[in-house]
Amino acid sequence: MSVEEQAGRFPLANATTSVAAAATFRDPDAARRRTLIAFGYYFVLVAMMLHGMDSILPDRITVIFFGRVYSTGNIHNQAVGACLFAFIIVPAAIMGEMLIVGWVNSSLRHLLFVRTPSSRSDLIVFLLWQCHVMAAVQVLLTFGIALLSGLWVHDWLLAQTGFDLGLSAMPAPTAFAGYVLLFTFFDYWTHRLDHTRYFWPSHRYHHSAEDFYVITSNRGTPGVITARLASTIPLGILGMPPETAFWIYILVGTHHLVIHSRIDSDFGWAGRYLLQSPVHHRLHHIRDRSLPTAHFSLMPVWDHLFGTWRGGGSQRIVIGVDVPYRHGFWVLPDLWRDYREFITGFIPAGFFRRR
Numbered sequence: 001m002s003v004e005e006q007a008g009r010f011p012l013a014n015a016t017t018s019v020a021a022a023a024t025f026r027d028p029d030a031a032r033r034r035t036l037i038a039f040g041y042y043f044v045l046v047a048m049m050l051h052g053m054d055s056i057l058p059d060r061i062t063v064i065f066f067g068r069v070y071s072t073g074n075i076h077n078q079a080v081g082a083c084l085f086a087f088i089i090v091p092a093a094i095m096g097e098m099l100i101v102g103w104v105n106s107s108l109r110h111l112l113f114v115r116t117p118s119s120r121s122d123l124i125v126f127l128l129w130q131c132h133v134m135a136a137v138q139v140l141l142t143f144g145i146a147l148l149s150g151l152w153v154h155d156w157l158l159a160q161t162g163f164d165l166g167l168s169a170m171p172a173p174t175a176f177a178g179y180v181l182l183f184t185f186f187d188y189w190t191h192r193l194d195h196t197r198y199f200w201p202s203h204r205y206h207h208s209a210e211d212f213y214v215i216t217s218n219r220g221t222p223g224v225i226t227a228r229l230a231s232t233i234p235l236g237i238l239g240m241p242p243e244t245a246f247w248i249y250i251l252v253g254t255h256h257l258v259i260h261s262r263i264d265s266d267f268g269w270a271g272r273y274l275l276q277s278p279v280h281h282r283l284h285h286i287r288d289r290s291l292p293t294a295h296f297s298l299m300p301v302w303d304h305l306f307g308t309w310r311g312g313g314s315q316r317i318v319i320g321v322d323v324p325y326r327h328g329f330w331v332l333p334d335l336w337r338d339y340r341e342f343i344t345g346f347i348p349a350g351f352f353r354r355r
């Protein structure tokens with residue numbers, strides 16, 4: 001079938017996309033080369049923008065308003081931090097995955113040319129999180145709990161008793177490794193909590209994905225509080241400095257992209273003990289729930305310790321949930337339904353019955 005014939009089978013609005021898609025099927029290697037070159041230009045452009053930011057943006061802004069002086073500093077670092085994930089790490093993960101699995105099987109080709117209702121949801125949710133819309137909604141839906149930090153408890157204890165609950169006495173690299181270990185421990189248990197009857201409706205949207213596309217890692221409801229609490233309350237009380245929290249957020253965010261990739265690997269020995277692999281995470285997402293859910297931890301050593309390690313897994317495993325989702329552009333109704341179910345799950349049956 002010619003490119004034109006193939007394009008003719010799709011609605012008019014999709015004609016351009018369809019021609020491009022058909023062209024990529026015709027010569028996947030050329031498409032892969034072109035995409036790599038495009039990524040090359042893209043990274044050079046981003047590097048130039050970040051470099052140019054030093055001369056365009058001042059590092060400190062001071063405003064005098066009704067006689068009061070308002071000042072904010074360290075703007076360069078904050079701007080680089082904000083751009084790092086969305087504009088560098090995510091594109092690098094998408095490119096890295098493409099180099100490993102090939103263009104035809106890549107997340108990029110699926111997101112651009114083989115879109116499904118589930119991948120459309122992934123794209124929309126990803127954009128809503130990256131524009132900070134979801135984070136703002138999260139503060140509302142969690143009644144401000146998402147803003148809580150345990151750091152003030154740590155600082156109060158330190159001021160009152162002189163006793164530092166944190167790891168600040170350790171050399172910096174050991175303290176950082178300690179906080180990573182602690183983070184994975186709390187993350188394991190909050191993820192276990194997510195799979196209990198009460199919290200499942202707030203985590204189910206993540207599991208409703210019908211395939212993996214790297215950015216599926218961002219697929220999550222803003223009503224979920226457990227994952228946030230893992231890093232803010234206990235680790236705050238244990239004195240985790242904000243810079244450490246930032247770098248753990250970057251590391252964990254990158255790992256999340258990798259485990260939601262289409263890479264068909266169990267990472268060998270490292271995947272058994274140190275870093276969860278994409279196939280083990282796919283097994284965690286399995287649709288068939290006849291066996292207890294396994295592989296909760298980003299660091300599998302906790303799965304071994306607490307009896308949730310199963311092993312095996314492959315990219316061919318069918319994933320998803322039995323509850324119907326509309327996907328596609330129905331992101332908001334789907335998320336609202338789950339949030340309502342999550343909140344009403346805590347209200348005892350018959351609570352609102354009139355007497």
Ligand SMILES: [Zn+2]
Binds near residue numbers: 191195203
């Ligand atoms: Zn889960």
Ligand SMILES: [Zn+2]
Binds near residue numbers: 206281285
């Ligand atoms: Zn997942």
